[in-house]
Amino acid sequence: MVVLYGGQSAEHEVSRVTAAHVLAAIDRSRYTVEAIGIDRDGQWRLFEPPADVESLPALPVAGTIVSPPEVFADSNADQLTVVLPLLHGPMGEDGTVQGLLELANVPYVGAGVLGSALAMDKAAAKATLSAAGVPQARWRAIHEPAWSGDEDAITGILHDLGETVFVKPANMGSSVGVSKATGSADVRVALKEAFRYDEWAVVEETIVGRELELAVLGNVELEFSVPGEIVPGAEFYDYDDKYVDGAAKLIIPAELSRSEVAEMERLAAQAYRALRVEGMGRVDFLYEPNGRGFLLNEINTIPGFTPISMYPKMWEATGLSYPRLIDTLIELALDRHHRRSAKRQLD
Numbered sequence: 012m013v014v015l016y017g018g019q020s021a022e023h024e025v026s027r028v029t030a031a032h033v034l035a036a037i038d039r040s041r042y043t044v045e046a047i048g049i050d051r052d053g054q055w056r057l058f059e060p061p062a063d064v065e066s067l068p069a070l071p072v073a074g075t076i077v078s079p080p081e082v083f084a085d086s087n088a089d090q091l092t093v094v095l096p097l098l099h100g101p102m103g104e105d106g107t108v109q110g111l112l113e114l115a116n117v118p119y120v121g122a123g124v125l126g127s128a129l130a131m132d133k134a135a136a137k138a139t140l141s142a143a144g145v146p147q148a149r150w151r152a153i154h155e156p157a158w159s160g161d162e163d164a165i166t167g168i169l170h171d172l173g174e175t176v177f178v179k180p181a182n183m184g185s186s187v188g189v190s191k192a193t194g195s196a197d198v199r200v201a202l203k204e205a206f207r208y209d210e211w212a213v214v215e216e217t218i219v220g221r222e223l224e225l226a227v228l229g230n231v232e233l234e235f236s237v238p239g240e241i242v243p244g245a246e247f248y249d250y251d252d253k254y255v256d257g258a259a260k261l262i263i264p265a266e267l268s269r270s271e272v273a274e275m276e277r278l279a280a281q282a283y284r285a286l287r288v289e290g291m292g293r294v295d296f297l298y299e300p301n302g303r304g305f306l307l308n309e310i311n312t313i314p315g316f317t318p319i320s321m322y323p324k325m326w327e328a329t330g331l332s333y334p335r336l337i338d339t340l341i342e343l344a345l346d347r348h349h350r351r352s353a354k355r356q357l358d
C-alpha cells in the first residue's frame with residue numbers, strides 16, 4: 012500500500028497530520044506500507060517511517076526523491092499496490108492525482124477523476140446538485156476574469172442572497188479563504204480573499220441553523236454512519252476551529268429523530284451519486300428545522316482523518332473501528348478497479 016500525503020495545497024499541514032494518524036493505525040502485519048510525501052514544489056519523496064511512528068504528530072515530508080512512474084512500476088500481479096491518497100484540497104482531492112493513478116493503472120481509495128473534480132469545485136458541485144434536485148442554500152458563482160466588480164453587480168447579489176453572505180473559493184477546503192461578509196464593502200474584501208486561491212468563487216446566502224454531517228462508505232451500495240453535529244467555537248467552523256484550537260464541539264450521534272436521519276440519508280445518497288463519489292465521502296448539511304429542512308453544503312471526498320476529525324469518529328460511533336474502516340476502503344478501491352479494468356479490456 013502506498014500512502015500519499017502532503018501535497019501542494021494550503022491543506023498540506025492538515026494532510027501530514029492525517030497521514031501520521033493513518034500510518035499509526037494501519038495493520039502492518041497485513042499490509043506493506045510505503046509513505047510518499049509530496050512537498051510544496053510537487054516533488055515526491057519516499058519517507059522511511061520510524062518504528063515509533065505513532066509518536067509523530069505529523070508525518071515529515073522528507074527522503075529520497077522518487078518519480079511517480081518508478082513508484083508504480085513494480086506494482087504487478089503478485090503484489091497488488093493500493094494507493095491511499097490522503098491529500099486534501101487542490102492537486103490531490105480534485106481529480107489531478109486521481110488522473111495520474113488512472114494512467115498508472117493502480118487501484119486507489121476514494122472517488123475517481125470526475126467525482127473528485129466535481130465534489131471539489133463548489134461551483135460545479137452546486138450546479139450538478141441543483142440539476143439533481145438536491146436542496147441547497149441559494150448561491151452565485153463568480154469567475155474572476157469575467158467579473159466586473161461593479162458596485163451594481165455586488166448590490167445585485169446581496170439583493171438576491173441577503174445582506175450577509177458566505178464567500179468561498181470554489182476549489183479549496185478546511186475553510187481556507189472562506190469569509191462571512193455583510194454589505195458590499197465587506198463582500199468586496201471577501202471576494203479578493205477568495206480569489207487568492209481560485210479564479211472561481213461562490214457566494215451563498217447565510218443559513219441560520221444546525222451543521223450536521225454523515226459519513227458514507229460505498230461504491231454502489233452505500234452505508235451510512237450515525238449523524239454528527241458541529242457546534243462551531245467561532246462565528247463559523249473555520250480553520251482554527253477544525254485543526255488549531257479545536258474549540259468546536261462535536262456531538263456524535265447528533266440528536267435527531269428517526270425520520271430526520273432517514274431524510275439525511277436519502278439526500279446524502281442522492282448527492283453522492285449525482286457527484287459520482289465512490290469509496291468514501293463526508294456529506295455535510297446545514298439544517299433549518301423550521302424552514303427548508305436539510306440543505307446540502309458539500310461532500311468531502313478525502314475528509315480529515317486526524318484524531319479530532321469527524322469522519323473516523325462517526326464510523327467509530329457506528330461500530331466500525333479505524334483499522335476496519337481502512338480495510339473497507341481498500342476493498343472498495345479494489346472493487347472499483349476490477350470493474351473499470353474489465354471495461355478497458357473490451358476493445
Ligand SMILES: Nc1ncnc2c1ncn2[C@@H]1O[C@H](COP(=O)(O)OP(=O)(O)O)[C@@H](O)[C@H]1O
Pocket residue numbers: 148177179183184185186187189215216217218219222243247248249295297308309
Ligand atoms: N451558507 C452558509 N450558511 C451558514 N454557514 C455556512 C455557510 N457556508 C459555510 N458555512 C460555515 O462555514 C464553514 C466552512 O464552509 P464550507 O463550505 O464547509 O467550506 P470548506 O470546504 O472549506 O469546509 C462551514 O463548516 C460552516 O460553519
Ligand SMILES: [Mg+2]
Pocket residue numbers: 185186295309
Ligand atoms: Mg466544509
